[in-house]
Amino acid sequence: MLNSGVSSGLAPATATMALGRLRSASADQVRAFWRSVERYPSGTNLGSGLHAGATHAIILSGWACEMCILPDGRRQIFSIFLPGDRVEVRRNADLSARSFVALTRLELVNSEHRAIIDPSGPARGAKAKTGLRRCADERLFVHMTRLGQLNAQERVLSLLLELYTRLDAVNLVKDDTFRLPLSQETLADTLGLSIVHLNRTIRQLRAAGTIALKARMVTLPMRTRLSILAPHIRDATASGGREPREGGRRGRPI
Amino acid sequence: MLNSGVSSGLAPATATMALGRLRSASADQVRAFWRSVERYPSGTNLGSGLHAGATHAIILSGWACEMCILPDGRRQIFSIFLPGDRVEVRRNADLSARSFVALTRLELVNSEHRAIIDPSGPARGAKAKTGLRRCADERLFVHMTRLGQLNAQERVLSLLLELYTRLDAVNLVKDDTFRLPLSQETLADTLGLSIVHLNRTIRQLRAAGTIALKARMVTLPMRTRLSILAPHIRDATASGGREPREGGRRGRPI
DNA sequence: CGAGACTTTGACCGTAGTCAATTTATGTGG
């Protein structure tokens, strides 16, 4: 009756993330917490994100994204949201270009209950909020660098490492492995690559033993993680990274 | 002795932007305004941008950018700041990856004097601020779409149209023409293209009569501006834009 | 004029996109 394993695969860990800490809350708090949970099927458009007057929520389970579809059908995914992430969604969204979409079945809780999920979080109120916001902003810049400067292999590894790190923080990584519940089309639209080329890039990384990716489970061995230092690739051996331009950039890089 | 034409080319218009409105201020206000002006040479690193505890300033003349240099020398420029833009700069910046750099000689005024530059602006204080911030955020997403989805011609046109629009708002466009005080290397690092390919792309656009770009002056004729609807290209004739995928995206694009 | 930065061009190559077909899951109803 509680969280019935909505995000399959490592879902129990998700529930554990929340439930493991609920013990420190009162019964009333727990009831209010579960009453505030909202569920949405995969593909639900939850409106435009990151606006004033928005609803604040925390993802309890499932993945979501913020994206934009161009009139000719091309799609860019700006950011991916994971369990534990705070999102700001506005219902009744205007027809803004950006929208916030569930990539899997999604469980959201009102962020008033953040204290129950993570007691150490909202201690400083506004401060904690800007800290989170800044962290999300930082990811946007990293992603921009990915799209503008990294090649296909670098983009894939960089994104997987980010997801690894973020999922590890909410205990969704086991044995260097996490579940990636995204189609290759979604990944391609995130990374600015075609589906076919993404598929081939993954094949190369797999063949080189850099990653394992099968049935939507990803394994990043320690040596791979060490070789990727976001937002770039340092280890030329493992990933096709580049040597620093000798002498740095020419002259004054303005 | 006043603004001595720091940004050459259309600089007088910049001065006019500020001075034309100074008449409505008291002599004391005007003196305080000019005392707060700070000047920096091109290339100055003004620290990391967009952080708390930052210095708020308005660009009176000159261009700046926020950027990041990867250890191997690759550079990504995230956003470009124009006269009239509000920027948040933090001196004594930590060694953060992102930095805020002057792309030309730069004149900044303390944003307390915003009222003098644009009396209609700060009427609602915090509200106006978040409005500006949101507008800047929106540009980041547009730029991300540029990098991830648009081809070289589309990227160039999309960026030039954005600059046209923003410069027009501060009266820096005359006869469909504005000054673009950036090297092609800077543009290339902004658009995620190589210098050589950017140069060839510009040549193609010039040959097609889509744009004029010479001696760092850009002309976007009305027909070109109409054909570009950010963040994408609609007119296949003029720009190599694409037809919408018939039937839209296959199935459920998740 | 000379030095250095910037722009432009040629030749060539490699990465990534497109089109099309096949294979492999994932479901769904009988």
Next chain:
DNA sequence: CCACATAAATTGACTACGGTCAAAGTCTCG
């Protein structure tokens, strides 16, 4: 549980967009 329908992943063949290397041409400014 199987036949069928669909979505997703994979592969081949080919194209083209964009990067690299190198050199020549321009522009600025002291």
